[in-house]
Amino acid sequence: MQVSPPRQMDPLPRTQRALKVRGPSEVQLHEACPLPAFEDDEILVRVRCVAINPVDAKVLDMAPPVGATAGCEFAGDVVRVGRSVKHGRLKVGVAVFGFVWGSHSNRPDNGAFAEFVAVAGDLVYLLPPHLSYQQGASLGVALQTVGMGVYYLWRLRPPYAAGRGASGPGRRTARQETSGETQEMDATAPRHVSPSAAVGSSTRPPPSTPAMPREPGTGQYVLVYGGSTACGALALQMIRKSGLVPVCTCSARNFAMVKELGAQEAFDYHSPTCGDDIRRYTSDTLAYALDCITDLGSMRICYAAMGRGGGKYMGLNPVPLRAHSRRDIKPDYILVYTMFGKEVSLPRPFGRPARPKDRVFAEGWYRGTQTLVDTPGEIRPHPLDQGSGGLHGVIKGLDRMRKGDVSGVKLVYEL
Ligand SMILES: NC(=O)c1ccc[n+]([C@@H]2O[C@H](COP(=O)([O-])OP(=O)(O)OC[C@H]3O[C@@H](n4cnc5c(N)ncnc54)[C@H](OP(=O)(O)O)[C@@H]3O)[C@@H](O)[C@H]2O)c1
Numbered sequence: 001m002q003v004s005p006p007r008q009m010d011p012l013p014r015t016q017r018a019l020k021v022r023g024p025s026e027v028q029l030h031e032a033c034p035l036p037a038f039e040d041d042e043i044l045v046r047v048r049c050v051a052i053n054p055v056d057a058k059v060l061d062m063a064p065p066v067g068a069t070a071g072c073e074f075a076g077d078v079v080r081v082g083r084s085v086k087h088g089r090l091k092v093g094v095a096v097f098g099f100v101w102g103s104h105s106n107r108p109d110n111g112a113f114a115e116f117v118a119v120a121g122d123l124v125y126l127l128p129p130h131l132s133y134q135q136g137a138s139l140g141v142a143l144q145t146v147g148m149g150v151y152y153l154w155r156l157r158p159p160y161a162a163g164r165g166a167s168g169p170g171r172r173t174a175r176q177e178t179s180g181e182t183q184e185m186d187a188t189a190p191r192h193v194s195p196s197a198a199v200g201s202s203t204r205p206p207p208s209t210p211a212m213p214r215e216p217g218t219g220q221y222v223l224v225y226g227g228s229t230a231c232g233a234l235a236l237q238m239i240r241k242s243g244l245v246p247v248c249t250c251s252a253r254n255f256a257m258v259k260e261l262g263a264q265e266a267f268d269y270h271s272p273t274c275g276d277d278i279r280r281y282t283s284d285t286l287a288y289a290l291d292c293i294t295d296l297g298s299m300r301i302c303y304a305a306m307g308r309g310g311g312k313y314m315g316l317n318p319v320p321l322r323a324h325s326r327r328d329i330k331p332d333y334i335l336v337y338t339m340f341g342k343e344v345s346l347p348r349p350f351g352r353p354a355r356p357k358d359r360v361f362a363e364g365w366y367r368g369t370q371t372l373v374d375t376p377g378e379i380r381p382h383p384l385d386q387g388s389g390g391l392h393g394v395i396k397g398l399d400r401m402r403k404g405d406v407s408g409v410k411l412v413y414e415l
Pocket residue numbers: 053054055058141142145225226228229230231232249250251252254269292293297298315316317334335336337406407408409
């Protein structure tokens with residue numbers, strides 16, 4: 001069989017546009033920043049679309065790392081592949097989405113709000129054809145946060161078939177579709193690519209996912225406080241897939257949405273009887289509460305909802321201990337950044353030592369949930385609110401996020 005020689009790769013520009021942290025609550029567009037240096041186990045991605053996460057605004061407000069590139073959530077096309085990337089389907093031209101540790105003082109050249117982003121080959125999703133770049137960008141942080149909180153710390157039964165690894169077709173970029181040519185490989189990893197090693201066919205058997213012990217029994221209720229948040233909406237879907245019964249709180253205007261996502265019942269957190277109503281509905285048996293808001297009010301409602309036997313409470317923000325009013329409830333707080341396996345060098349209560357085991361879990365979680373991402377209908381992305389203006393628009397979006405002007409949608413911007 002004749003194999004066509006790889007074409008020259010598109011050259012990379014010398015500089016890129018990027019949003020840099022300027023100071024407290026402030027980012028600024030820089031026109032000529034260096035591209036992020038990428039490690040051997042990373043890929044370099046040309047960013048097509050970004051999403052705004054509350055975390056982006058919070059880091060800016062609380063501990064702004066001046067000069068760092070902002071942004072966590074992105075979708076785009078692979079332009080370079082590091083020489084030790086093991087993922088057989090990560091090739092130049094393949095579309096991907098994910099989450100990077102933006103606004104990071106240890107790596108100021110890398111963040112999602114830029115034209116190029118570097119991401120570990122083990123910690124990224126292939127973007128399947130049925131998802132848009134916008135939808136991909138909207139999923140990165142929520143998928144990992146639910147994984148780390150609900151599936152790592154609580155050890156729920158995984159929402160995908162055990163042992164499943166990467167599968168399904170990757171998406172081809174317009175360039176590949178029109179050229180019909182063999183994909184080029186990264187110059188840093190000169191490998192010969194045969195036409196049979198096209199997107200969607202791995203050169204090795206899919207890796208298995210680590211076994212995850214099970215704890216809560218099938219059919220048990222789980223409360224998702226903030227079911228209309230991006231994290232909550234995904235948690236509802238995943239918890240259903242794990243055979244448990246999610247109930248949630250949100251504003252009444254979002255009841256229909258959360259029920260479509262899997263919530264058996266929804267409760268308006270504005271009601272003074274919200275916690276008691278949930279406790280009654282769940283027959284005093286609730287033992288798990290994921291609090292996607294985590295303030296005094298949300299924690300009080302979760303604690304009031306918890307059944308007579310107590311249980312586990314998981315916050316996505318530092319837990320206000322003033323509201324820890326029951327000794328039969330164990331409160332916990334996760335920080336998704338630990339999934340990178342590196343020290344989280346932020347002030348208390350955010351700082352954490354490096355946790356290599358979190359990284360091991362995260363790699364397995366990416367592989368397992370890729371099977372859900374690949375299957376149309378398995379994961380419903382959050383409704384999108386697409387802003388205009390590219391990186392300029394992102395600055396306005398950060399302000400919107402800060403003002404709390406986001407309900408049941410994800411803010412996304414095309415670059
Ligand atoms: N620990 C971590 O590693 C981690 C990771 C990711 C996110 N987070 C945090 O998790 C939280 C959720 O993030 P997200 O991206 O999922 O949020 P999001 O989608 O931006 O949240 C918007 C939603 O918040 C809801 N909301 C606001 N105040 C509320 C309250 N007092 N009670 C109930 N719902 C309320 C609104 O619901 P209604 O419109 O229905 O009222 C709105 O739909 C944020 O605080 C974020 O910083 C933490």
